[in-house]
Amino acid sequence: AQSVAQPEDQVNVAEGNPLTVKCTYSVSGNPYLFWYVQYPNRGLQFLLKYITGDNLVKGSYGFEAEFNKSQTSFHLKKPSALVSDSALYFCAVEDSGAGSYQLTFGKGTKLSVIP
């Protein structure tokens, strides 16, 4: 079975500082990994994905994520946080070999960027 863990319920960071939102995953095959962001009263919005290839993936709004197979992690990063980045962030995984067509989401991490 596939699973994903976001160990931090909340991350606080000062505006202008780098941010990291952590994600670890478990699959039996190769993972497809995604990050989504949810603003209040809105649906989830796709940020970036890792399918194969370069371990550093760049996405929308200056976000990037690093795939680490040995640590089964896919942490979301941004060099300089903005107040407008404050939102709920979800990591998601799908096992590419399982043929399940199901994304499994983490519980979400609330990011607060303090002015």
Next chain:
Amino acid sequence: DSGVTQTPKHLITATGQRVTLRCSPRSGDLSVYWYQQSLDQGLQFLIQYYNGEERAKGNILERFSAQQFPDLHSELNLSSLELGDSALYFCASSATGGANQPQHFGDGTRLSIL
């Protein structure tokens, strides 16, 4: 704007009732997904359709059913509603439903059971 439209935005009803949630996917997308989001369970995958056919089923209760119509819109039917069914229900769509494709989410239907 994701291009995925969900109606209604809010729904208030009573236990034992039946409701229908509607989703119009992004133009050109053939696959539709339904999710339930609640504080205690997080975001749970319910069911996926591709071009009118059921493709994958997740944690969907027997009281819930869905379908995708020839024009590709989808409906999620919830019956014999219980207090615990109160949640935010999201529809998402993708081009062909492949595992490596991002899903585009609507803004959800907030269901409140009184």
